[in-house]
Amino acid sequence: MSFQITVQPSGHQFACDADETVLSAAIRAGIGLPYGCKNGACGSCKGKVVSGMVEHKAHQQRALTDDEKAAGFALFCCATTGADLVIEAREVGGSSEYPVRKMPSRVASIEKVAPDVAVITLQLPANEVLAYRAGQYIEFLLRDGKRRSYSMASAPNLDGPLTLHIRYMAGGMFTEHVFNTMKERDILRFEGPHGSFFLREESDKPIVLLASGTGFAPIKALVEHLIHLGSTRPVHLYWGGRRPLDLYMHTLCESWAATLPNFRYVPVISHAFPEDHWTGRTGFVHAAVMADLPDLSGYQVYACGAPVVVDSARRDYVAQCGLPADEFYADAFTSEADLHT
Numbered sequence: 461m462s463f464q465i466t467v468q469p470s471g472h473q474f475a476c477d478a479d480e481t482v483l484s485a486a487i488r489a490g491i492g493l494p495y496g497c498k499n500g501a502c503g504s505c506k507g508k509v510v511s512g513m514v515e516h517k518a519h520q521q522r523a524l525t526d527d528e529k530a531a532g533f534a535l536f537c538c539a540t541t542g543a544d545l546v547i548e549a550r551e552v553g554g555s556s557e558y559p560v561r562k563m564p565s566r567v568a569s570i571e572k573v574a575p576d577v578a579v580i581t582l583q584l585p586a587n588e589v590l591a592y593r594a595g596q597y598i599e600f601l602l603r604d605g606k607r608r609s610y611s612m613a614s615a616p617n618l619d620g621p622l623t624l625h626i627r628y629m630a631g632g633m634f635t636e637h638v639f640n641t642m643k644e645r646d647i648l649r650f651e652g653p654h655g656s657f658f659l660r661e662e663s664d665k666p667i668v669l670l671a672s673g674t675g676f677a678p679i680k681a682l683v684e685h686l687i688h689l690g691s692t693r694p695v696h697l698y699w700g701g702r703r704p705l706d707l708y709m710h711t712l713c714e715s716w717a718a719t720l721p722n723f724r725y726v727p728v729i730s731h732a733f734p735e736d737h738w739t740g741r742t743g744f745v746h747a748a749v750m751a752d753l754p755d756l757s758g759y760q761v762y763a764c765g766a767p768v769v770v771d772s773a774r775r776d777y778v779a780q781c782g783l784p785a786d787e788f789y790a791d792a793f794t795s796e797a798d799l800h801t
C-alpha cells in the first residue's frame with residue numbers, strides 16, 4: 461500500500477510505501493529533498509508536516525527536539541506514514557541528478573596518512589564510472605546488512621579511483637577491518653552517490669569551508685571542484701583538529717593558499733602538546749571563524765566534521781554572525797556507534 465506525498469511549495473508529488481521513509485521514497489522518485497546522514501543524526505532532512513501524520517523511527521534528540529516535533533517538524537529520513545501527507549520542505553536541485561547505484565569496487569591502495577586516518581582508493585569495474593557531485597558520499601554495504609558512509613575526497617572531474625578518508629574508531633567494526641585486516645584487491649560493495657552537501661554554483665558569495673578531522677574529505681572535493689570551475693569566489697578554509705597530526709593534508713592546504721587567488725587557509729588546533737611546537741591558531745575551529753569573520757551575512761558556509769562542531773557553527777553563525785540559515789550547508793559525521801541502518 462502506498463500513500464501520496466505532496467511537497468510544498470513546489471507542488472511535487474510522489475508515492476511512499478508503508479514500509480519506507482519519506483526520504484527514501486523521495487529519492488526513489490527523483491525529488492531533491494535535502495539530506496545528509498539518512499539516519500536521524502544530522503537534521504539536514506528536517507521539514508514540516510502540514511497535514512497528515514508521521515511516525516518517527518529512532519533518531520537523535522539534537523537532530524529533532526521534542527519541541528520541534530510538537531511544532532510539526534519531522535526528520536524525513538526517519539519518518540514513515542500510514543496516510544497521504546502534505547509536507548513543507550526546501551528542495552535542492554542536483555541531489556538526485558545522478559542515479560544512485562550499487563556496485564562493487566576493488567581496494568586499490570590503503571595509505572595511513574596519520575596514526576588514525578587511512579586514505580583508501582577504490583577501483584571501479586572496467587568501463588564503469590560513478591557520477592557524483594563533489595561533497596557527496598557513498599555507503600559501504602556490509603555483510604550483516606549494516607552500512608557505513610564516507611564522502612568522496614576528490615572531485616568527480618578528476619580521472620582516477622575514488623578516494624575516501626577513514627578515521628579509526630576503536631571497536632568500530634568497519635574501521636577495525638580497514639586498519640587491521642583489509643588488503644589491497646579486497647572487494648567492497650557500495651551504494652551511491654548520496655547527499656545534498658555540494659557547492660551551490662549559482663551563487664557568487666564568498667565561501668567559508670569549515671572542516672574538523674576527516675570532515676576534510678568532502679571539503680577537499682569542494683576545493684578541487686572550485687579549482688576545476690576556475691572559480692574566483694573568495695574561499696576561507698578553516699580546518700580544525702585536536703593536534704597538528706590531525707590535519708593530515710596540511711601541506712596540500714598550504715599549497716592551495718600559496719597558489720590559488722582569493723584562497724585563505726587557517727589551521728586551528730584545540731589540544732596541542734608542548735612537543736607539537738604548534739605556533740598557529742588555537743582553540744575551537746568554529747570559534748576561529750567567528751573571530752575573523754564576525755559578519756557572515758554575505759557568505760555561504762559549508763561545514764563537515766564532528767556533530768558538535770557542525771551544530772555549534774550552525775547555531776552561532778546564524779544567531780551571532782547574521783548568516784542566513786539557508787546559507788549553511790552541512791554534512792555532520794556520525795560515529796559508527798550511531799549508525800543503525
Ligand code: FES
Binds near residue numbers: 494535538
Ligand atoms: S537526520 Fe535525516 S538526513 Fe540526517
